[in-house]
Amino acid sequence: MHRPTDGHATLARLSPSIWVGVAPRGDAGLNVTSFPAESTAVHWLTDGHATLPSALAESTDAAAPAPNAPFGRHLISIADLGAAGIAEVLGVAEAFAEVERRAIPKVPTLRGKVIATLFFEESTRTRLSFETAAKRLSADVISLAVATSAVKKGESLRDTVETVEAMGIDALVVRHSSSGAPTQVARWTKRARVVNAGDGWHEHPTQALVDCFTIRQVIAERTGDDPASLGVSCFEGLRILIVGDIAHSRVARSQVLAYSALGAEVTLAAPGSLLPPSLEGWPVAVAGDLDSALGRADVVSLLRLQAERGSGAYVPSLREYTAGWGLTARRLPLLADHAIVTHPGPMVRGVEIASDVADLPVTVATRQVANGVAVRMAVLFLLLGAEGAGGPRD
Ligand code: ASP
DSSP states (O other), X not given: OXXXXXXXXXXXXXXXXXXXXXXXXXXXXXXXXXXXXXXXXXXXXXXXXXXXXXXXXXXXXXXXXXXOOXXXXXXXXXXXXXXXXXXXXXXHHHXXXXXXXXSSOOOOTTTTOEEEEEESSOOSHHXXXXXXXXXXXXXXXXXXXXXXXXXXXXXXXXXXXXXXXXXTOSEEEEEESSTTHHHHHHHHOSSOEEEEEEETTTBOHHHHHHXXXXXXXXXXXXXXXXXXXXXXXXXXXXXXXXXXXXTTOHHHHHHHHHHHHTTOEEEXXXXXXXXXXXXXXXXXXXXXXXXXXXXXXXXXXXXXXXGGGTGGGGSSOHHHHHHHHSBOGGGGGGSOTTOEEEOOSOOXXXXXXXXXXXXXXXXXXXXXXXXXXXXXXXXXXXXXXXXXXXXXXX
């Protein structure tokens, strides 16, 4: 993150030549003398009150190469991003977090765009945060209620997608119980961008981005740094322990890709029956038991047993699972003093985490939910923002 000399605005780099700037509402005449010389396009997330020097204003949208995303047309997997792409998303999300702190947390950035959420599987956090994110960017949001749609009459996924796209949708946010469904949807769409909001056991890339954002935020608070100034260096050598139903968890797969790309040391802790059949190619270690692994961990990432994918059959009983692998009150003293406990939600209190532990400050699940909006704003902006996004003259 780069700060202009007057300290009023915050700039984040989207690509070598594109920057996003956030200025306080009503801030006119920004001093941008330290503005990076190589910038050719700036998307200002003000509400139109700021004025830019004319040279920059002229170069704004017209010069913007499209797309400005660090990834391709779609976000299906964390592998689409790599370390540099993750860093860009976190940087832009930081800028949007500032927007969220405003009295009216809304910017015209995606005005005129239409974003559809297609959730073929249950969701609370992911769906609401994508919809909130889209609305804060001034996009129009439509949401397919699968239970009352023609899907129930037997319409195929392909026909559903083609029908929705025919209405001029710009982006589809897709959750599906089948691994690979968003990849298929991306093949079928002609112009709409596709975001994977969780597919079967495969991936949940925006959850891993939220988790990275939250971990960095907590570390920055402790060190007194600006999170953006930390970049992603705070992940280098960070010891992250992922605990629970790794085999059936799309969150775990995205986390492993993200954390290892950023240089963290990832360890998995799970009963053998809940580890994937092969870990070949996974850049991870495996802990034999939870008690000895907990004390070494800077971050403990808990996962829910994916009962909808039959996880119950892989553990003798919930009580035994909790005794072996749950973050119980008894295990709390085993955690390092600085440990951060994450959980993507929904938490099943009393199973993977004791209710009392879930409510302690060490557990940052609510913060993860709050950060979900800024991170998803960043993803939507990076996918759609280059196509005539609202700039300072809007
Ligand atoms: N909400 C996350 C997901 O959709 C985690 C979970 O459901 O356990 O995968």
